[in-house]
Amino acid sequence: MVDPSSIILAIKSVWDIIKGTRKIKKINPEFLMNGEARKDFMNNNPNATIIYVQGDCYYLGDKSQWNEKDKRELRQIYNPLSKNEKEFDIIDVDFFKRVQDFKKELPDNKSINPFLKFLDYDLRAILNLSIYAKKLFDAGESENAQKIRDDIGKHHGKDGRKLCNLYLSGYIDGMTEFLIQEYVQDMDKVKKEINQKINKFVKESDYIFFIHQNSEEGFILADVKKCINQEKPYIALHGAGPSNIKKVRQILNELEDDITNKGYDINEENKRTLSLCPLLYIYLTKTSRNA
């Protein structure tokens, strides 16, 4: 780890050279990673602009030295009617780090789920994020993983959040493995049907419950009870972390009589994430014996 004061000194020495000129100079990427040093410098030098050229490196330039030609170039790149296909982003510094971290994972995601490339853009985006969130959960970075899950919920709504949860609990990988087995001789059929199958599964998975910190125990209890009374052949409850596991246990206690009376078997799996967060999976199933 580089000492923050040496980072500031280094960036100031570059800034002193280019300030008031049209020059652009390379800078140490560590500057971007050090939040305090970066904010301090950028607040005091509002024209200092960090530039990242993908596959190259980080630069620093003085934005106040832009001329009309520069502004025209930028407008041309952003003009929806131009045939310019350049990829430029003007991106918030904190958001940039999140985007870069996510982009780094994309090549690996393709090997984790070979079906990603066949998915519609919205499913592809959600599943790429879900794979990334799982990696973060497994690495013990629960806060960052949770933020991704929340962002999916904000942007894609209840179905998006549910798809993410289904992925995190292994259902989507299970489904794709099943499809590979089922259609081993006809992969074209999988490519054609995978979007429809995932959407259908999300819509019809009201009998799979994910208990999270905002879950209202009373609402979940009522929904599970409804499924039991409808005698759904498979009902699952998933909880991650001690407080959510406690909620699952309380729901099960409350429903003990209903579960027995309707003839369900209870199967329980206690797992842990790679970062040792406890997981509780409860499956209520009706076998042919008790169906």
Added chain:
Amino acid sequence: MEISNWDDLFLKNNVSFVVGKNQMENFLNDLGNEKDGQGFIINSNTKKRVISQDEDEIKLKELGSISSASKNFIKDNIASYAEFLAQKRTL
């Protein structure tokens, strides 16, 4: 090609201007946009509020990125950016 000034930069592809909130507004103005009295981003000519990747109006303080390919205003939500990548670039 070595980049040594602003002219060189515009010859490049895959470029990010990594900015704080104040600079974001400066770039926004260069692109022909500004914020209205309630903080929403508008087109400086028509004074109409722009629509973000979320298909919603967007405030400057919510802005995560302005990305090329039809001037996309993207909220600072990683799911919005991922959707943009899947739709317009490569994901």
